[in-house]
Amino acid sequence: MVNRIRPAWLVATVTEVLPETATARRIVLDVPGWPGNDAGSHLDIRLTAPDGYQASRSYSIASYGPSSRVVLSVDDIPTGEVSPFLTHELRAGDQIEVHGPLGAYFVWRPAGFGSTTGPVQLIGGGSGIVPLYAIARAAADAGRMADFRLLTSVRSPEDQFFATELDALAAAGLRIDRVYTRAAPSGWPVAPGRLTRDSLAAVIPDAATIERSYVCGPTPFVEAVAGWLIDLGHSPGTIRTERFGG
Ligand SMILES: Cc1cc2nc3c(=O)[nH]c(=O)nc-3n(C[C@H](O)[C@H](O)[C@H](O)COP(=O)(O)OP(=O)(O)OC[C@H]3O[C@@H](n4cnc5c(N)ncnc54)[C@H](O)[C@@H]3O)c2cc1C
Structure with missing residues (x-):
């Protein structure tokens, strides 16, 4: 387990901004004083305009340790206040404020409090893959990948965050089920469409396991997926x- 003491706002320097998908950017930060984070946790970003106006939003962390x-990895919400700046304006060398890590509940640890000993199902929609990728990566690094399965739902193959990294995890043995809601690769056995209770039930193991x-x-x-799982x-x-x- 990493140090969970949460400092106040820290100044982060942007070291890289990389294309993630057509609408999303991967943002790599160097955060002096960062206490480390568990897989699945998130942080808050605070932006300050020249006139002093501030806006903050939460973002999951794709890295851990x-x-x-x-x-x-941030998706552009064109009507939004913060994500268009992060995806279109932010450049390497820029500084932003971050606060975290946050979220002791939605984390996975290889041992101790928050760990698991049995099968784990990860289910992500769109950018929701970000903390799940961190968890899958942590499970792989801990030699626990055989316990984990991932279901990812995206509009099209081009909309998959961490596509290369997920392909590598799949090649190394992670079971990944993929749902394409708008466009599937040619030859894909299922027509594009949203995840449903029945298509979820078809790919995840029995509740008891x-x-x-x-x-x-x-x-x-x-909310839909959690309701179906309970059902x-x-x-x-x-x-x-x-x-x-x-
Ligand atoms: C714990 C946590 C972790 C998060 N992690 C990530 C992450 O890893 N990557 C990421 O891209 N986002 C993530 N988000 C979402 C992020 O915090 C912002 O909500 C998102 O970037 C939009 O902010 P904005 O200021 O651009 O839009 P806002 O100005 O807040 O909202 C503008 C409009 O967009 C709608 N909207 C807001 N968020 C979304 C959304 N996610 N999808 C669709 N419509 C939306 C609002 O309802 C509103 O109508 C996370 C949110 C939480 C709570």
Whole structure:
């Protein structure tokens, strides 16, 4: 477990801004004084305009561990206040304020409090994959990948965050089920369409065999999936959710 003392706002320097998808950017920060973070946690970003106006938003952390290098991935919400700045204006060398790590509930640890000993199902919609990628990566690094399965729902293959990294985890043995809501790769056996109770039931193991599920994404996605899991016999206490808004 990493140090969970949360300092006040820290000044982070942007070291890289990379394309994630057509609408999202991967943002790599160096945060001197960062206490490290568990897989699945998030932070708050605070932006300050020249006139002193401030806006803050939460972002999941795609990296984990004791390093001061913190990786985020932010999707552009064109009507939004903060994400258009982060995805279009932010440049390497810029400084922003961050506060965290936050969220002791939606984390996974390889041992001790917050850990698991049995099967874990990860279910992410869109950018909701960010903390789940961190958890899958942590499970792989801990030699626990065989216990984990991931279901990712995106509009099209081009909208998959961490596509290369997920392909590598799949090649190394992580079971990944993919749902494409608008456009599937050619030859894909299922027509594009939203996840449903029945298509969820078809790909996840029986409730009795799952120790914990993590569900993350836009609020309607998370609420629908959590409801279906309960309907399918999953105990509410085994389901951890993170809602991104929307
Ligand atoms: C714990 C947590 C972790 C998060 N992690 C991430 C992350 O890793 N990557 C990421 O891209 N976002 C993440 N978010 C969402 C993020 O905090 C912002 O809500 C998002 O970037 C939009 O902010 P904005 O200022 O651009 O839009 P706002 O000005 O806040 O909202 C503008 C409009 O967009 C709608 N909206 C807000 N958020 C969303 C959304 N996520 N999807 C669709 N519509 C939305 C609002 O309802 C509103 O109508 C996370 C949210 C939480 C609570």
